[in-house]
Amino acid sequence: MTDYDAIVLGGGAAGLMCAAVAGQRGRRVLVIEHADRVGKKILISGGGRCNFTNLGVAPDRYLSANPHFAKSALGRYTAQDFLALVERYGIAWHEKTLGQLFCDGSSRQIVDMLLAECAQGGADIAVGHSAREIxxxxxxxxxxxxxxQAQAPALVIATGGPSIPKMGATDFAYDLARRFGLKVIEPRPALVPLTLGGDETLFRSLSGVSAEVVARAGRTAFREAALFTHRGLSGPAILQISSYWRHGEPVAIDFLPDRATGWLRAAKREHPRATLRSQLAVMLPDRLADVLAERIGLTRELANCPDAQLQGAEQRLAGWPFHPNGTEGFAKAEVTAGGISTAELSxxxxxxxxxxxxxxxGEAVDVTGWLGGYNFQWAWASGWAAGMAL
Incomplete structure (x- = not known):
């Protein structure tokens, strides 16, 4: 039986951060990772370049049963703090759209950095083993x-959620939490493509077509690209809104977010011989323009369409209701919403x-960020908070 000050279950972003911080504070730490190597999700993230944080991190960009829970950790370990660590290791980075920061090179650089930080703190890392008989x-x-065998006065659950099971993800964290009497908020796939069925399967014929839209669910809206797939809807706007969508609710898509009310009636005055389809084709991919015009059913020249009919078409294009019949599940979800209840934790x-x-x-907890580096920042911040407390 080997004695440690803390045992960290899970060698992902949050677990490695926690082990590095605690180790460098003089704690003897053991990390147990059941996969054959640590940081697997880090390696595949951002197309292999790791979208490691976001300059726009703020508590309101996280979902949780307690929207205030993440404030403390995020406020004490910020995106700038992690960026300073990245720069200390000489890792080149760049900013993409919406504050997203990526490595110029490879995600491997982030994993190597975390391992170097763990080594600096003397942490023991065991890979290819599952923790048993806890x-x-x-x-x-x-x-x-x-x-x-090992023992410690502290045990850290950092095994993530069940999203991307092919990477070895499981719901181990929730089972363990329940064994210790902690409540778990029902986990569900988040940042995940939505599927369409019934009458809306027509839109699957647009597979591969994308457009910049505003996607809405309830009071939440995101303006980014949406992508039609052979199963339904994907792309950044859809992944973002999926975290807020609930079964049975519609998702409204504004296909023309830059068009002011009355644009189609103005087009009727300026181009009376134009059609709805020809006007849409100026702003949208041809195949999408075809399908939308066909579904609206306006085939005549605009001069022959009553203003009320044109107003109705405008309204439909500004809030086209889709009724997803589900998601592509944990297999395609980038993260898991729900998890260990924040009411149980400091x-x-x-x-x-x-x-x-x-x-x-990390992801084991009921805190889920937007797409674009927010979930990594939660992993760094929550890992740092625990590492400082061990």
Missing amino acids: EHADGRFRLSFGGR SQTMEARKVPGLYAI
Whole structure:
């Protein structure tokens, strides 16, 4: 039985950050990763270039049953703090749209940086082993892994959620949390493509067509590209809105977000012989213009269309209701919404209120960020908060 100050379950973004911070504070830390290497999700992120944070990080860009929970960790370890670490390692980076920061080179640089930080803190990292026989008694957590046994007064759950199971993702974090009496908010796929069925399968014929739109669900809206797929809708705008969408609700798409009310009636005055389809084709891909004009059913020249009919077409194009019949599930979800309830944790330390020494960080917790580096920043910030408390 080997003694540690803390055992971190999960060698992903949050787990490695936590181990590095705690190790460099003099704690003896063990990281157990069941996959054959650490940081697998980091490696595939951002098309292999890791969208490692976002300059626009703010608490209102995270979903949680408690929208205030993330404020403390995000405020104490910021995007600028992580960027300073990246620059200290000489990793070249660039900003894409909407504040998204990527490596110029490879995601591997971020993993190597985290491993170097862990090594600096003397953390032990065991890969290819699952933690088994986890017990808690006399203020110590005991477990076995790969034929070895370890114990520590602190145990950190950093095993993420079930999104992208082909990467080895499971719901282990939730099972373990429940065993210790912690509540779990029902997990669901987030940042995930939506599927269409019924009468809307017509839109699948547009597979591969994309356009910049505003997607809305309830009071939430995102302006980015939407992409039609052979199963339904994807692209950044759809992935973003999927986190807010609930089964049975529509998603409204504004196909012409730059057009003011009355644009079609103005086109009738300026180009009376034009058709709705020809006007749409100026602003949208041809195939999309064809389908939208066909569904609206306006085929005559604009001069022959009553203004009320044109107004109706404008309104439909500004809030086209799609009724998704589901999502592509955890297999295609970038992250998991829901998770270990924030009501069970200290927002300062990420420690469980009713189980001293038990911590939960990263995607395992009911905090889910927008697309574009926000979830990595939550991993760094929550990992740092726990690492500072261990």
